Every structure is written in structure tokens, then in C-alpha cells.
Amino acid sequence: MENQNTKKIECPSFYVCNQNLCPLDDELNFRKGKNGEECKWMRNPKMKKIQEREFIAGGSVMPDGLLNLVPTCNIERLNEASKKRILELKTKQ
Secondary structure, three states, X not given: OEOOOOOEOOXXXXXXXXXXEOOOOOOHXXXXXXXXXXXXXXXXXXXXXXXXXXXXXXXXXXXXXXHOOOOHXXXXXXXXXXXXXXXHHHHHO
């Protein structure tokens, strides 16, 4: 997968990911998908209960190297933790 700057994207989940919606996709605004068809970095944390145990799913922060490759138009689609991190990276520049 390549972005508009023709940099090679080294997503650690690329080869095992089968999600229809990816924040690294330059054409994300043309994609459609249902709940659960989005990248893990687009999902905010949710509490799930499985056999009387509670788990938090989603909400992980996208690695910095990938955050730098997210097209500006897709930043709003990231989860809250990744949005916060991308703002931190931009203020350091």
C-alpha cells in the first residue's frame, strides 16, 4: 500500500488485516463498511464482558511512524488516543 507521497507504508498488521476501512487509505472517504469493518486504530475503547470477565477492546494508539503517513483528511476517523498522539507529534515539529 502506498500513500500520495509514494512512501512505502510498513503497517505491522497489513498482511493479517482484512478490515475494509483503513486510515492509511488515501481513498477512505470512498469506502463503505459496517461496524467492525474498521481498522483497530479507528476504534475507541469499549468494555466487553465475556464469561463474567470484563475486557477493554480497541483504543490502542497507532505507532508514530504510521501516524506520520495518515492523510490529513483521515485524521478525524482515528480513535481518540491516536488523534491525541498525532497532535502531540505535530506540536513537536
